[in-house]
Amino acid sequence: MYKILVINPGSTSTKLAIYEDDKLLSKDTVRHSSEELAPFEHIADQYEFRKNVIKKFLEESGHLLETFSAIIGRGGLLRPIPGGVYAVNELMKEELREGKYGEHASNLGALIASELANEVGIPAYIADPVVVDEMEDIARFSGHPDYVRKSIFHALNQKAVARSTAKEMGKSYEEVNLIVVHMGGGISIGAHKHGRVVDVNNALDGDGPFTPERAGTLPMTQVMDLAYSGKMTLDEMKKRIKGKGGLVAYLNTNDALEVQKRVESGEEYATTIYKAMALQISKWIGKMAAALNFEVDGIVLTGGLAYDKNNMVKWLKEHTEFIAPIYVVPGGDEEKALAEAALRALKGEEEVKSYPQEVNNG
Numbered sequence: 001m002y003k004i005l006v007i008n009p010g011s012t013s014t015k016l017a018i019y020e021d022d023k024l025l026s027k028d029t030v031r032h033s034s035e036e037l038a039p040f041e042h043i044a045d046q047y048e049f050r051k052n053v054i055k056k057f058l059e060e061s062g063h064l065l066e067t068f069s070a071i072i073g074r075g076g077l078l079r080p081i082p083g084g085v086y087a088v089n090e091l092m093k094e095e096l097r098e099g100k101y102g103e104h105a106s107n108l109g110a111l112i113a114s115e116l117a118n119e120v121g122i123p124a125y126i127a128d129p130v131v132v133d134e135m136e137d138i139a140r141f142s143g144h145p146d147y148v149r150k151s152i153f154h155a156l157n158q159k160a161v162a163r164s165t166a167k168e169m170g171k172s173y174e175e176v177n178l179i180v181v182h183m184g185g186g187i188s189i190g191a192h193k194h195g196r197v198v199d200v201n202n203a204l205d206g207d208g209p210f211t212p213e214r215a216g217t218l219p220m221t222q223v224m225d226l227a228y229s230g231k232m233t234l235d236e237m238k239k240r241i242k243g244k245g246g247l248v249a250y251l252n253t254n255d256a257l258e259v260q261k262r263v264e265s266g267e268e269y270a271t272t273i274y275k276a277m278a279l280q281i282s283k284w285i286g287k288m289a290a291a292l293n294f295e296v297d298g299i300v301l302t303g304g305l306a307y308d309k310n311n312m313v314k315w316l317k318e319h320t321e322f323i324a325p326i327y328v329v330p331g332g333d334e335e336k337a338l339a340e341a342a343l344r345a346l347k348g349e350e351e352v353k354s355y356p357q358e359v360n361n362g
């Protein structure tokens, strides 16, 4: 019997779970408001805050660290690597700590997992980090040779829900073409072509729809004019793209549940903004349909916003249902996918990869 602690730091939440083999023993989602996160200038500054959330969860659920077989964290911004289970190592931690490939809450998954695992001498892993890269080369062109489109998205959950949806359709993941729309603090829309994510927006970098805390694609010249106006620092500009964009900028909250309540109480501006977000997401679904030559077997809506069936899900259906049948997997299950990955590693059913390794996106 293996007992696994799962740590999943997202931009608006810390999700935690404890599994014994494939049985869920305990889980919790701790939400973090934009005000609560505002004092932390960098993601690395949130380390103690997030670690304390995890320690509190362990205390309250009555599970001692000594009783675990392994800890697995959500994998963050590393160099582009193939999917799979990776052991947390020193190079990985160094690159995550300094934010070498960018900043996102998921960077803390490996770091905290490793510290806690070291306390009791058990392995620390990550699986299918946000940098999983299966993109077709033609999708990497941005419009200028100095800028390359990158695959940074909710790889873990997108792959997990794509597999379970294909199964629900009575097919294997490799037999179908799906568009997966993960709607969390960030939003990614991936074109899954026969088991490979051949195109996806970079969920962290001004590419995609606006989201609860991100601006998505912005009018470039207006952004450049402001950036060179002398009124803004580089950090302030970056925060507008990630952290203080999207719903936070328009409605002063990263909480779509609050927006949902404001919409349902008849607040006109909140309704317009939330509908504009649905329209932008729909337009990206259309783009990914084109990437699949409009041969789409299904559109899968997942992440926190997929719980909102009366507004967001309804509007997305209105805009895109004609493309393909829509499947809704509210929230998704990143924690289960992580626990299963750790279990496969512990049982020796999957080779644990080491970081770095040869990059092979084939």
Ligand SMILES: Nc1ncnc2c1ncn2[C@@H]1O[C@H](COP(=O)(O)OP(=O)(O)O)[C@@H](O)[C@H]1O
Pocket: 009, 010, 011, 012, 013, 014, 183, 184, 185, 186, 212, 254, 255, 256, 257, 258, 260, 303, 304, 305, 306, 307, 308, 331
């Ligand atoms: N029942 C719900 N209805 C509408 N929005 C929700 C619901 N539950 C969560 N959300 C919203 O989903 C977003 C977070 O999604 P989630 O996938 O948990 O994100 P992350 O992992 O990025 O923190 C937040 O804006 C949150 O308010």
Ligand SMILES: CCCC(=O)OP(=O)(O)O
Pocket: 009, 010, 011, 012, 104, 106, 130, 152, 153, 154, 183, 184, 185, 186, 187, 203, 204
């Ligand atoms: C780094 C892309 C994944 C992402 O945006 O995650 P959150 O929605 O948890 O912020």
